[in-house]
Amino acid sequence: MRMTSLKMKKILDERLDHENYHRSYNRDQDTYRVEWKETHKGMSIKLPSVIAKYNERGEMAIDELVEHVTEALRIMNEEHELTGMEKHIFPVIRATSFPTETKSGAKLVTTEHTAETRIFYALDLGKSYRLIDKEMLVKEDWTQEHIEQIAKFNARSLDTSYRTDTVADNEFHFVAHQDGYDATRILNESFLEEMLANAQGELAVAVPHQDVLIFADIRNKAGYDILAQMTMKFFAEGRIPITSLPFIYENKTLEPVFILAKNRRTED
Structure with a gap:
């Protein structure tokens, strides 16, 4: 029928x-x-x-x-308090095009991240979460710096285990715990530094959607094309897409890169 x-x-x-x-x-x-x-x-x-x-x-x-x-x-339909729920507050990564206001007009708490991504803050409610707005901070008498510190601390507590695939002599590491915070782990600076220290080639990082974080140890020119195809595929399939552009991680900064044909890349 x-x-x-x-x-x-x-x-x-x-x-x-x-x-x-x-x-x-x-x-x-x-x-x-x-x-x-x-x-x-x-x-x-x-x-x-x-x-x-x-x-x-x-x-x-x-x-x-x-x-x-x-x-x-x-x-x-519920009133949510932040005080007493500190362990349940996490940063979440979204595209810069993601709305910074709710449909009812409340301004969400955000922090700038990269040219492609922005940080929002979520109160984890178990099966789901609520993005934190500025009215909630005022009600609790919290500053932006306070919530940033709490969220950053909680992000560092997330499991950073990953699986690895080797393709054309390049290594790709996938963080995919399906807990809603896989992309969030890109904010764990010590994790990024650890991955950089262990990379033999250039370290690229990608957050094509909310539920995956990809590290690429680029050891030859083919690695760039493989990463470009991979991030585009994940971006197209993701429930909450973020960006199809990967980043090069060096000097403690994330620089978005366009990966062009013939295995060449140019920085954004």
């Missing part, structure tokens, strides 16, 4: 039936919205995307969507 938007709407109406939810369907935009009746805070879902995932994965796709929506709405 062919799945249509109206059929999907009916399924979601049944699965998201809650006395405090208001559900609506926008036929023109083909979106389904779920929000709290009292606050009108909620989220809109693009039905064609849901149908595509349903056609590919069946009921599991709907199960995951309902879990995600329910968790997101729960977080929206």
